[in-house]
Amino acid sequence: MKLALPLALLALAATGAAAEDVGQPLPPKTVDWSFNGPFGTYDRGALQRGFQVYKEVCSVCHSLNLVAFHDLAAPGGPGFSEAQAKAIAAGYKIPAEPNDKGEIFDSNGNRLTRPGVLADHFPPPFANEQAARASNGGALPPDLSLIVKARAGGPDYVYSIITGFGHKPPPGFKVIDGKYYNPYFAGRNISMPPPLGGGSVTFGDGTPATVANEAEAVVTFLAWASEPKLEQRHLVGFEVLAFLALLAGLLFLAYRKVWKDKH
Amino acid sequence: MAETTEPTRRDFLYIATGAAATVGALFAIWPFLDQMNPSSAVLAAASIEVEIGAIQPGQQVVFKWRGHPLFVRRRTPKEIAEACAIPVSELPDPLARNANRADDAPATDANRAVKPEWLVLLGVCTHLGCTPTVSTPQVPQGSYGGWLCHCHGSEYDTAGRIRKGPAPQNLAVPPYAFTGSTKIKVG
Amino acid sequence: MAGKSTYVASTTFTRWLDARLPILRLANDSFVNFPTPRNLNFWYTFGGILAFMLGVQIVTGIVLAMHYVPNADLAFTSVEGRIMREVNYGWLIRYVHANGASMFFLAVYIHMFRGLYYGSYKAPREVLWILGVMIYLLMMATAFFGYVLPWGQMSFWGATVITSLFSALDQIVPHLGTTVTTWLWGDFSVGDATLNRFFSLHYLLPFLIAGVVGLHIWALHVPGNNNPLGIDVKGPQDTVPFHPYYTVKDAFFLALFAIFYMAFVFYAPNFFGNPDNYIQANPLVTPTDIVPEWYLLPYYAMLRSVPQKLIGVLVLVGALLTLFFIPWLDTSKTRSCRFRPLMKQLFWLLVGDCLLLGYVGAESADAAWQLGGMQLPLVWLARLGTLYFFGFFWVLMPLVGRLERPKPVPQSIARAVLGEA
Numbered sequence: 001m002k003l004a005l006p007l008a009l010l011a012l013a014a015t016g017a018a019a020e021d022v023g024q025p026l027p028p029k030t031v032d033w034s035f036n037g038p039f040g041t042y043d044r045g046a047l048q049r050g051f052q053v054y055k056e057v058c059s060v061c062h063s064l065n066l067v068a069f070h071d072l073a074a075p076g077g078p079g080f081s082e083a084q085a086k087a088i089a090a091g092y093k094i095p096a097e098p099n100d101k102g103e104i105f106d107s108n109g110n111r112l113t114r115p116g117v118l119a120d121h122f123p124p125p126f127a128n129e130q131a132a133r134a135s136n137g138g139a140l141p142p143d144l145s146l147i148v149k150a151r152a153g154g155p156d157y158v159y160s161i162i163t164g165f166g167h168k169p170p171p172g173f174k175v176i177d178g179k180y181y182n183p184y185f186a187g188r189n190i191s192m193p194p195p196l197g198g199g200s201v202t203f204g205d206g207t208p209a210t211v212a213n214e215a216e217a218v219v220t221f222l223a224w225a226s227e228p229k230l231e232q233r234h235l236v237g238f239e240v241l242a243f244l245a246l247l248a249g250l251l252f253l254a255y256r257k258v259w260k261d262k263h
Numbered sequence: 264m265a266e267t268t269e270p271t272r273r274d275f276l277y278i279a280t281g282a283a284a285t286v287g288a289l290f291a292i293w294p295f296l297d298q299m300n301p302s303s304a305v306l307a308a309a310s311i312e313v314e315i316g317a318i319q320p321g322q323q324v325v326f327k328w329r330g331h332p333l334f335v336r337r338r339t340p341k342e343i344a345e346a347c348a349i350p351v352s353e354l355p356d357p358l359a360r361n362a363n364r365a366d367d368a369p370a371t372d373a374n375r376a377v378k379p380e381w382l383v384l385l386g387v388c389t390h391l392g393c394t395p396t397v398s399t400p401q402v403p404q405g406s407y408g409g410w411l412c413h414c415h416g417s418e419y420d421t422a423g424r425i426r427k428g429p430a431p432q433n434l435a436v437p438p439y440a441f442t443g444s445t446k447i448k449v450g
Numbered sequence: 451m452a453g454k455s456t457y458v459a460s461t462t463f464t465r466w467l468d469a470r471l472p473i474l475r476l477a478n479d480s481f482v483n484f485p486t487p488r489n490l491n492f493w494y495t496f497g498g499i500l501a502f503m504l505g506v507q508i509v510t511g512i513v514l515a516m517h518y519v520p521n522a523d524l525a526f527t528s529v530e531g532r533i534m535r536e537v538n539y540g541w542l543i544r545y546v547h548a549n550g551a552s553m554f555f556l557a558v559y560i561h562m563f564r565g566l567y568y569g570s571y572k573a574p575r576e577v578l579w580i581l582g583v584m585i586y587l588l589m590m591a592t593a594f595f596g597y598v599l600p601w602g603q604m605s606f607w608g609a610t611v612i613t614s615l616f617s618a619l620d621q622i623v624p625h626l627g628t629t630v631t632t633w634l635w636g637d638f639s640v641g642d643a644t645l646n647r648f649f650s651l652h653y654l655l656p657f658l659i660a661g662v663v664g665l666h667i668w669a670l671h672v673p674g675n676n677n678p679l680g681i682d683v684k685g686p687q688d689t690v691p692f693h694p695y696y697t698v699k700d701a702f703f704l705a706l707f708a709i710f711y712m713a714f715v716f717y718a719p720n721f722f723g724n725p726d727n728y729i730q731a732n733p734l735v736t737p738t739d740i741v742p743e744w745y746l747l748p749y750y751a752m753l754r755s756v757p758q759k760l761i762g763v764l765v766l767v768g769a770l771l772t773l774f775f776i777p778w779l780d781t782s783k784t785r786s787c788r789f790r791p792l793m794k795q796l797f798w799l800l801v802g803d804c805l806l807l808g809y810v811g812a813e814s815a816d817a818a819w820q821l822g823g824m825q826l827p828l829v830w831l832a833r834l835g836t837l838y839f840f841g842f843f844w845v846l847m848p849l850v851g852r853l854e855r856p857k858p859v860p861q862s863i864a865r866a867v868l869g870e871a
Contacts, residue, residue, distance in 0.1 A: 038716075038717045065527075065531075066527070066530060066531045066535065068303075068304065068307060068535075070303065070307040071303075071535070074303070117311075117312070118307050119304070119307040119308040142729075145530070145531075146530060146728045146729075149720060149725060149728045150725050150726070150728035150729045151725055152725050154725075186738070226728075228535060229534070229535075229541040232541075233541065233542070233545075233716055233719075234716065234717070236542070236716065237712065237715070237716025237717055238716075240712050240716065241709060241712055241713065241716070243283075243287055243290075244287075244705055244708050244709045244712060245709065246283065247280070247283050247284060247287060247705050248702065248705035248706055248709060250276070250279055250280040250283055251280055251698065251701050251702040251705050252702055253276055253280075254276055254277055254280045254698050254701075254702075255698045255699055255701075255702045257276060257277075258694050258695055258698045258699075259695065259698075259699070262488060262690060262695065284701075293539075294538070294539035294542055294543060295509065295513055295539075295543070297538040297539055298513055298516070298517075298537050298538050298539050298540060298543060299516065300538055302517075302532065302536035302537045302538060302540070303535070303536045303538075304532070304536040305536075
C-alpha cells in the first residue's frame, strides 16, 4: 500500500521519459555566467582562456569577422596589453594588397599575405562560402561574432550545443549520415562534429582542460565577442538609473508642492 | 515668520530640480557629441608601421597615413648637403614644423630629419592642400631639388621647406620613430 | 480652450518680436497659460511622453544615419560592426533607438486606449482623433521601414512577407499585384534597391509625423483637453494653467517612463527583439518563424486568421480603417466610460482581445493549445479575436450607445474635484 504512490509516480515518470518529444530540442542547460544580471562582468581569465580555445579549436572552421585585434586590448575585454594584442595580430596572415607587379598570388599559386596589425579583423578560415561548405561536407559553419545574440537561449544555448554531444539517440531516432546527434539542436541532427574533448587545449593558467571548463571559457569569450560593451553598458546604466531615480524624486516633490492647494 | 521662509524652501526645490534636469541633459548630450569623434577603428588605423629598406638613395616612396600621402625620401649626400647649406634666416618659414620637436624649434636640417638620410614628410602642400610632386635628377621639379606643387607653384627644398610660392609653411613632419633600422612607425 | 491670448510682452525685444513673429505668444498661449482641466490623471501624461519619444527617435536616428550604410552588402556590418563596436557610444545610441521604437508604441497604445476610454474622440474632437490615427499609421510605416535597415534575417523576410501582401491585388486586377510589388521592390524581390528607398522613407516619415503632431496639438487646443469625467469645462474654476501644473506633472511621469525605458536599454536591450535579426539577411534561407515586432503582432494575427490571402489583407486594412470611423460609430451621448458601466466592460474586453491577438501573432502559424486531450489551433483564437475587434467597433459601439443607461455625470469638474476633497 505504501509503495503504491511512489510506484505510480515512477510509472508515470517512465511513460513520460519514453514519450520524450524528439521533434523538439531539449531546453538549454542553465549556467551561472559571470556576466549575468545587472552587475555582471566578464571574467578576465575566462575571456583569455576562451580566446585560446577559439584560436586553437574553433577558428579552424568558424570566422570572427567583426572582432578586430585591437579589441583584445580594449577595456571590458580579455585585457591583453596593446603589445600583447599586437603580437597576437602579427601571428596571423592577412591577405596582402597587390605587390608592385600587381600580383596577389606567389609563384606557387598561394595568396600573398602580410602579418596582421591591430587595425585588422580576425581573418576568416575560408575565402568564401563555397570554400567553407566544400571543407565541411556542404554545411556552412556560421560566423561567431554575434552567435550568442543570434540564438534564442544565448550563452546557455551555445554552451548546451557544444557540450551536448555524446548523448545516445533515443531508440528509433534516425541520425542522418554525416551528421551528429545533439539533443539541444533543433531537429537533433547537427552538422558540427563534437568540437571539444578533454585536453583539447592546455590552459596557461593551469585551469584543468575539462570539456566543461573549455566550453565555459569559449562561451564567455563568444559572449564578449557578441557584446563587447556589456561592462560599460552596465556601469553607465547604473549611473543613468540612479540619476533618473533622483530626478524623479525631486520632480515628485515639486509636483506635490505645485498641486498642494489644488486638490 | 512662516511667510518669508516658505517661498525660499519652495524655490529651492524648483531650483534643485531644474539644476538636476539641466545637469542630466548635459551628461546626456555627451554621447551625441562623442559619437562624431574618430571611432575605435579609425584610431586603430591612425598609426602605421612601414618598411623603408627597399627605397634607393634619391628615391621617394609615398604611403598613405591617416588618409594623407606620406612622403618617405631617402636622400643622397648631395641633397643633404644642399639642405644644410642654407641658413634658417633665409627661409620664408623659419620653424621646423616637426611633431617630434618643440613648436618653436628652428628649421635646421637636423630638426627636419631624425636620421639625415631619411626624410619623412606629410605630402600635403601647406597652401591649400594639394599633393606636391617630387623632384628627381631625371625630372627636376622646381628650382630647389625638393618638391613642386603644381596647383599654385609652391617650391620646397631637399628638406621639404618652403622656399618660393604661396605656401606659408614648411611641409609638416608627422610624429614618427624608428622601430628597426629600416622600419618606422608613423603616428 | 482657444480664447483670448493672455500674453503680455514685457521687454522691448519681446514686444519687437511679437509684432513680427508672435512665436512667444503662441508658446505662452499653448503651453504656459493654456487653461487645462484640473482633473487630468496619469493616463493624460502620455501625450507629452509621445512628443518626447518622437524627439528621441529623431535625434538618435539622425546620429545613427551618420554611420549607417544603406547598401545590402554593407548595412549589417555598418550596424553590428561599426555602430555597435567602433563608434563612441554607438551601442548606446542604437539600443536607445531600437528600444525607443518599442517604447514609442507602448506609449501610443496607452494614449489611444485612454482616448477610447474617456471618449476623447467624440464631438468636437473628431478631427483630433483622425489626425491621431494618421500619426499611428505613419508610425507603423516608419517602424516597418526602420526594422528592415539592419538587414538581418527578420529585416529581410519581414519586408518580403509584408510587401508581398500587395501581390494579393492580382486577384482583383490580373498582374496588378505583381506590378505593384515589383515597383515597391525596385527589383524582382526585396534587395538593395528596396533597402535604399526604405532608408530614404524612414528618414522622411518622422518629419511628416512631426507635422501631423503639430496639427494634432492645434486641433486639441481649439476645444481644449477632454478629461476623465468626459464633461465640458464650464469656467475658469474647472481649469488650471498648463504651466506649472501640467508641465511638472508631465515631467514627473516622463521621468518614471524614462526609468522604465532605460532599464530595458541598459539591462535587457534585446528583450523586444528577435535573435534571428542578429543573422545577416540571406535570401536563400527562410527563418523557421517570421515574426514582426511586438507592436504589429495583433495585425499579424488578424492577417493570418484568414486562409485566403486577399481577404486577410482586406481584414488587416479594414481593422486600421475602422479606427477612422470611431467618432461616428459611437452613438452614446456620454463621453467617459466612467459613467458607462456596460461599455467599460466591453472596453476592457477589447484590451484583452488586443493582447490575445498579440500573443497569437507571436506564435507560429500552426501552433495549438493542448486542452486535455484536445487541440485548439491558435488560429481559431485569432478568428475569435478578430471577430470581437470588428464587432466591438461596428456593432457594439453603435448599439451600446443607444441601449446602455449611463450613470449620471457630475455637474462640473470643479464640483467633482473639490466636492470629493
